[in-house]
Amino acid sequence: MRVQGLIKSLAVCGLLGGMPAAVQAQESKDPIIIALHDWTGQHITSHVAGELLKAKGYKVDYVTIDYLTGLTAMENGDVTFMSELWQTTAQDAMDASDKTGKTERLGPLGPKAKEEWWYPAYMKEKCPGLPDWKALLKCGEAFSAPETAPKGRYLGMEATWGGHDPERIEALGLPFVAVDAGTEAAMFAELKSAYERKAPIILWVYSPHWVPSVFEGEWVEFPAYEAACYTDPKWGTNPDKAYDCGKPFGEIFKYTSADTKKKWPGAYEVLKKLNVDGKELNLMVKEVDVDGKPLDEVVAAYVTKHKGEY
Amino acid sequence: MSDIALDDAEPRTRPSTGWLVALAVALAVLLPYVAPGLFAWAKSYPSAWIVPVSDWLKAFLYWLARDATFGLFTFKEMTRFISGLFGYALDVPKALLSTGINLGEDGAAGHIPRLSWAGIIAAVTIWSYLLGGRRLAMLGFIGFGYIALFGQWDSAMVTLSQVILAVAVGVAGGIGLGILAYRVPRIEGAVVAMLDFMQTVPTFAYLVPLVFLVGVGPVSGMLATILYAMPPMVRVTMMALKRVPPELEELARMTGCEPRQSLWKVLVPSARDGLLVGVNQVIMLTLNMIIIAAMIGAGGLGFDVLNALRQANGLGKGLEAGLAVVAMAIVLDRMSRALVELRPVHGDAAARRRRLFWVGMAALIGFTALSLAVPELERLPNEWRVSTGNMWSDVVSWVNLNLFSTADAIRTFLLIYLLVPVKTFMIGFPWLGLLALVAGGAWALGGWRFAVGMAALIAFIPMAGLWERGMTTIYLCSIAVVIAMLIGLPLGFLGSRSERMHNFLGAMCDTLQTLPSFVYLLPVVMLFRIGDVSALVAIVLYAMVPAIRFTDHGLRGVPANLNEAGTMAGCTGAQRLAKVQLPYALPEIMLGVNQVIMMALSMLVVSSFVGTNDLGKQIQVAISQADPGKGLSAGLAIAFLGIFADRMIGRWVGARRARMGM
Numbered sequence: 005m006r007v008q009g010l011i012k013s014l015a016v017c018g019l020l021g022g023m024p025a026a027v028q029a030q031e032s033k034d035p036i037i038i039a040l041h042d043w044t045g046q047h048i049t050s051h052v053a054g055e056l057l058k059a060k061g062y063k064v065d066y067v068t069i070d071y072l073t074g075l076t077a078m079e080n081g082d083v084t085f086m087s088e089l090w091q092t093t094a095q096d097a098m099d100a101s102d103k104t105g106k107t108e109r110l111g112p113l114g115p116k117a118k119e120e121w122w123y124p125a126y127m128k129e130k131c132p133g134l135p136d137w138k139a140l141l142k143c144g145e146a147f148s149a150p151e152t153a154p155k156g157r158y159l160g161m162e163a164t165w166g167g168h169d170p171e172r173i174e175a176l177g178l179p180f181v182a183v184d185a186g187t188e189a190a191m192f193a194e195l196k197s198a199y200e201r202k203a204p205i206i207l208w209v210y211s212p213h214w215v216p217s218v219f220e221g222e223w224v225e226f227p228a229y230e231a232a233c234y235t236d237p238k239w240g241t242n243p244d245k246a247y248d249c250g251k252p253f254g255e256i257f258k259y260t261s262a263d264t265k266k267k268w269p270g271a272y273e274v275l276k277k278l279n280v281d282g283k284e285l286n287l288m289v290k291e292v293d294v295d296g297k298p299l300d301e302v303v304a305a306y307v308t309k310h311k312g313e314y
Numbered sequence: 315m316s317d318i319a320l321d322d323a324e325p326r327t328r329p330s331t332g333w334l335v336a337l338a339v340a341l342a343v344l345l346p347y348v349a350p351g352l353f354a355w356a357k358s359y360p361s362a363w364i365v366p367v368s369d370w371l372k373a374f375l376y377w378l379a380r381d382a383t384f385g386l387f388t389f390k391e392m393t394r395f396i397s398g399l400f401g402y403a404l405d406v407p408k409a410l411l412s413t414g415i416n417l418g419e420d421g422a423a424g425h426i427p428r429l430s431w432a433g434i435i436a437a438v439t440i441w442s443y444l445l446g447g448r449r450l451a452m453l454g455f456i457g458f459g460y461i462a463l464f465g466q467w468d469s470a471m472v473t474l475s476q477v478i479l480a481v482a483v484g485v486a487g488g489i490g491l492g493i494l495a496y497r498v499p500r501i502e503g504a505v506v507a508m509l510d511f512m513q514t515v516p517t518f519a520y521l522v523p524l525v526f527l528v529g530v531g532p533v534s535g536m537l538a539t540i541l542y543a544m545p546p547m548v549r550v551t552m553m554a555l556k557r558v559p560p561e562l563e564e565l566a567r568m569t570g571c572e573p574r575q576s577l578w579k580v581l582v583p584s585a586r587d588g589l590l591v592g593v594n595q596v597i598m599l600t601l602n603m604i605i606i607a608a609m610i611g612a613g614g615l616g617f618d619v620l621n622a623l624r625q626a627n628g629l630g631k632g633l634e635a636g637l638a639v640v641a642m643a644i645v646l647d648r649m650s651r652a653l654v655e656l657r658p659v660h661g662d663a664a665a666r667r668r669r670l671f672w673v674g675m676a677a678l679i680g681f682t683a684l685s686l687a688v689p690e691l692e693r694l695p696n697e698w699r700v701s702t703g704n705m706w707s708d709v710v711s712w713v714n715l716n717l718f719s720t721a722d723a724i725r726t727f728l729l730i731y732l733l734v735p736v737k738t739f740m741i742g743f744p745w746l747g748l749l750a751l752v753a754g755g756a757w758a759l760g761g762w763r764f765a766v767g768m769a770a771l772i773a774f775i776p777m778a779g780l781w782e783r784g785m786t787t788i789y790l791c792s793i794a795v796v797i798a799m800l801i802g803l804p805l806g807f808l809g810s811r812s813e814r815m816h817n818f819l820g821a822m823c824d825t826l827q828t829l830p831s832f833v834y835l836l837p838v839v840m841l842f843r844i845g846d847v848s849a850l851v852a853i854v855l856y857a858m859v860p861a862i863r864f865t866d867h868g869l870r871g872v873p874a875n876l877n878e879a880g881t882m883a884g885c886t887g888a889q890r891l892a893k894v895q896l897p898y899a900l901p902e903i904m905l906g907v908n909q910v911i912m913m914a915l916s917m918l919v920v921s922s923f924v925g926t927n928d929l930g931k932q933i934q935v936a937i938s939q940a941d942p943g944k945g946l947s948a949g950l951a952i953a954f955l956g957i958f959a960d961r962m963i964g965r966w967v968g969a970r971r972a973r974m975g976m
Contacts, residue, residue: 163938
């Protein structure tokens with residue numbers, strides 16, 4: 005709160021350095037701004053970071069901002085810390101941001117990101133041979149909708165998350181059409197609807213997320229990703245086309261603005277050290293999204309347990 | 315259309331020109347189909363001719379954000395300074411309503427509580443009673459009581475504090491700009507053009523540029539809101555000032571007023587009613603923006619809605635937060651409307667009003683002071699709150715299990731027989747033919763200059779390389795508008811016939827317009843799956859409101875003597891409707907169509923959230939890639955479509971009214 009800030013700075017002026025600051029003297033008193041995006045896991049990791057910093061006496065503000073816009077805002081100095089940039093979706097944006105020199109990659113957060121085509125368990129009957137991707141070659145009809153028949157309908161997020169699914173479908177010769185879901189909320193609303201009716205569906209699911217813990221299902225096993233698969237057409241089953249493999253699984257990186265190290269050295273250490281176990285995070289996501297526990301409670305429980313490590 | 319052209323000044327030469335124009339249009343449309351080889355360039359726009367508008371816009375914005383300078387300070391420093399001012403201003407309502415004031419380090423030296431929820435509910439109820447009697451008091455009590463009881467208070471107050479500031483700035487800025495345009499007629503044209511853009515460029519399109527220049531957080535959310543909500547205030551101010559009888563201004567001059575005095579002591583007070591209507595509009599539009607503002611960090615109820623809808627059983631939570639927006643919107647709307655209708659009174663009645671006002675104030679301050687001793691009055695304890703829990707999710711699941719097959723049949727029918735054929739036809743339509751059609755139609759309505767202007771607006775779409783998404787937009791919006799009219803017209807007609815229906819429709823329209831569309835988007839997706847059908851349903855739900863309202867209003871506005879004349883001429887009820895009332899109300903209904911188109915366009919980005927591939931998608935992609943140029947160019951294309959529809963309908967209504975002697 006700025007009014008408080010004003011009052012406080014007035015008070016400080018009045019006492020003219022009469023009392024030493026609570027935090028180390030050289031540290032900035034500006035609030036550390038943490039970006040919140042639109043998935044629960046990220047809210048949890050952000051709040052964990054925030055609570056750890058608050059415990060050390062820093063001021064923390066949270067701000068909601070779109071995933072990749074956050075990096076731009078960080079370059080502008082409007083955001084101090086982002087807890088989750090997924091290698092799977094933000095690789096290009098991270099590379100571009102690294103080049104500006106205004107942000108700093110703080111290393112991996114811990115959990116491994118997994119993103120792949122996913123289907124509910126009951127679809128195994130209708131498409132024998134799953135989870136091997138070759139089963140999909142014969143299953144277009146089983147996954148089809150009126151507007152795509154006889155091809156299958158795959159729900160993805162090409163426009164906003166990337167993922168090269170149309171290219172993958174072409175390179176692997178899958179009888180599928182990639183339909184853009186627009187938003188995650190819409191996509192999982194359709195999953196919920198289909199799951200309740202045991203209707204065919206195949207879509208993009210990522211983890212850490214609540215979907216794998218609420219709905220029973222599996223990821224398709226594509227040929228494992230290698231960097232060469234995306235760049236070299238010769239790689240893989242299709243000698244003429246790239247993208248004939250699954251999506252990359254990867255790290256989730258933490259980012260901070262380049263001046264954090266100087267401005268808040270203590271906070272920088274905490275953020276650099278911050279590490280959340282993947283299984284634990286999945287559990288916390290489930291507690292919030294499925295069991296309906298307040299996020300603050302879940303985060304507080306985690307912080308009390310792990311405070312000692314920082 | 316052509317008969318209007320015939321009425322024009324040169325009856326002897328026009329018909330031949332009319333035929334020529336019609337021939338040229340027909341050729342431009344048909345040739346690419348007849349001779350696809352020769353006229354391939356006229357069918358699908360050659361990619362070599364695409365003008366990289368979005369790259370230019372992007373380069374310009376990057377320059378603004380990074381290099382532009384006024385010598386002493388940079389452009390970015392200026393925008394940052396302004397947003398800093400807003401930040402300080404926001405702290406005042408925020409401290410009052412949502413956080414209170416902590417003294418010393420983290421409240422160590424004491425805490426001044428925020429306004430108590432009980433105090434606010436009491437004050438709202440009493441002031442509503444003052445403004446609009448018992449019914450309004452009930453509404454205020456239920457509305458704010460709902461917010462408190464369902465645990466939405468904290469978020470609602472964050473939102474309310476932003477709404478208050480946005481409305482204050484929007485109203486002040488709107489009046490200022492309106493007065494300026496009124497005083498300096500030379501800039502009036504420029505101001506009106508600017509307003510057109512502010513109202514038609516979707517807010518989403520300038521979210522990324524705003525983040526560039528202002529940063530993220532409540533302030534940029536608020537600035538976006540103000541940009542969106544201010545235009546009606548400017549328009550209303552200009553109109554209200556023009557309507558002040560000239561005698562009043564003369565009187566001011568005769569009594570020796572200086573220009574400033576005549577403005578503030580005579581003109582503005584006598585335009586008061588008009589101005590208050592503008593305030594009401596600003597409030598409603600501001601509340602419309604809650605969700606969008608939350609996307610760039612405004613927090614509050616908008617954030618709660620977005621957040622809840624992502625969770626496994628979040629539908630009920632999202633709906634509860636969404637209904638809190640509705641409650642707040644309707645209470646504020648009714649209170650501000652009652653304020654417009656409030657007539658000045660004297661003597662005892664005036665004293666009673668003053669007393670009621672102070673009683674409300676006393677309740678507000680009293681409860682807040684009490685909350686120093688009783689903390690429950692500052693923050694409602696969790697145990698006192700109620701929630702619908704999983705009820706709504708269960709309802710939707712039931713609907714899904716039992717009605718899906720019906721919905722799916724409708725969906726498949728719509729897709730195969732209507733949507734897919736029209737879409738394919740529209741995307742495959744020759745671009746030159748479209749331009750010729752537009753120009754020809756505009757020529758018939760308003761002559762050569764108008765035709766060139768309108769064609770230029772539409773030419774932007776292929777030129778900027780937005781053909782496919784632009785045509786998808788036109789296809790989706792036009793079908794949505796037709797369906798909205800098909801539903802809205804009969805409903806509006808019913809509303810004009812019965813008072814009860816009128817009231818029911820009014821409540822329905824209010825809810826549809828203020829309930830964040832996201833809330834009903836997800837159930838719609840569950841029934842109609844991702845794709846154009848869901849988008850269509852969402853657009854129709856939102857856009858049919860003006861169709862209902864304007865039809866209702868237009869039919870009610872038919873003068874009684876005209877009706878009587880119809881009856882005396884021996885009309886049956888149906889004949890009277892078809893021959894007297896509908897023709898008379900048609901201009902008004904067409905203005906409704908105009909509004910329906912605007913609403914449909916404004917829903918584009920939301921529709922792209924359920925998987926359409928229209929101009930809204932372009933903006934959504936731009937947001938997620940943080941590309942300010944891409945979003946703005948798509949936003950401009952949407953604005954041009956809106957302006958085109960507005961001007962065409964405006965001309966038509968004008969000509970029609972002139973013929974009817976109105």
